Amino acid sequence: MGEPGREEYKIQSFDAETQQLLKTALKAARLGTEGCSAWKRRQSTCPGPRPSCSTQDNPGAVNLEKVADVIVDHSLQDCVFSKEAGRMCYAIIQAESKQAGQSVFRRGLLNRLQQEYQAREQLRARSLQGWVCYVTFICNIFDYLRVNNMPMMALVNPVYDCLFRLAQPDSLSKEEEVDCLVLQLHRVGEQLERMNRQRMDELFVLIRDGFLLPVGLSSLAQLLLLEIIEFRAAGWQTTPAAHKYYYSEVSD
CATH class of the missing domain: 1.25.40.180 (Serine Threonine Protein Phosphatase 5, Tetratricopeptide repeat)
Structure with missing residues (x-):
């Protein structure tokens, strides 16, 4: 998947809850489908009370639509992050593609890109930095995503x-x-x-x-x-x- 350190280096600029969300999404990407299945098997065979199925503990429970929104929102505010976010998105999409019928993150990401694209003149008028960040981000996504x-x-x-x-x-x-x-x-x-x-x-x-x-x-x-x-x-x-x-x- 690449270098976890490089993917996570900018996560520290988020609040604690968002940091956890992104780190869990990246953990799910590194584990992939087999890793999430192994987690479920481990939970089902673990003696004692069943732990609560929190996002922090369960990589498979992360809200990928929210992850897409967080990544896009932060990319529009931080030009350094917008240059690196493509690698993070690619990792999550690659993991998601291995799960039959799953495209929540990919769909959410493309929907947000389309929304911001349609409002690009308003974005440019409102914030030149935000506009430059958006162009950087969509080019970064284009560079990484493949079909x-x-x-x-x-x-x-x-x-x-x-x-x-x-x-x-x-x-x-x-x-x-x-x-x-x-x-x-x-x-x-x-x-x-x-x-x-x-x-x-x-x-x-x-x-x-x-x-x-x-x-x-x-x-x-x-x-x-x-x-x-x-x-x-x-x-x-x-x-x-x-x-x-x-x-x-x-x-x-």
Whole structure:
């Protein structure tokens, strides 16, 4: 499943009850179906009074719909968490998929992503940080979630729409949004292009226009846009010379 320490490192920022909820969900993911069945067998054969079936003791009793809401809500508030939450969601979904007919967490997660996607303009107007966190989170989920070893088609257009919004002139005038756009293209651009080349071409027309007509662009934003244009032109790879040039410029 990955590295439990990395999955749990941000959980400490939650209140005690929520920490327990997430840790139990991750415990259930690590145990998987067989682990939960073993827990039930152990409880049925254990002598003495039957312990209460609390979520804390029973990984199989965790409310996965609530877990999905907690993860999405916190991802909209904490950009560091939003970059790591995909790994946590992937672990829980993988465990859930081994239980026939179970998709509570996956359904809850996708429903919340859709709700926030539909209200994305209101979110951006209300909180630029929340909007950047949402884009980071949905790209993170797109990067991790797979169906038959392929990215989820249901997320392709929403992710593209978010990136298109970041490439609009009013967004390109804000370094936070330019930085988010470039970071997410580094992360999922190649996958998105394989899923829909035409939309990627259209997105880069906007990016090139924004770079060539830099009304309101900072020098850092211009540098980031040029870097991502060259990154895609080089087959979604950074040459050593380009890395040295761009990252020395950014550090300066």
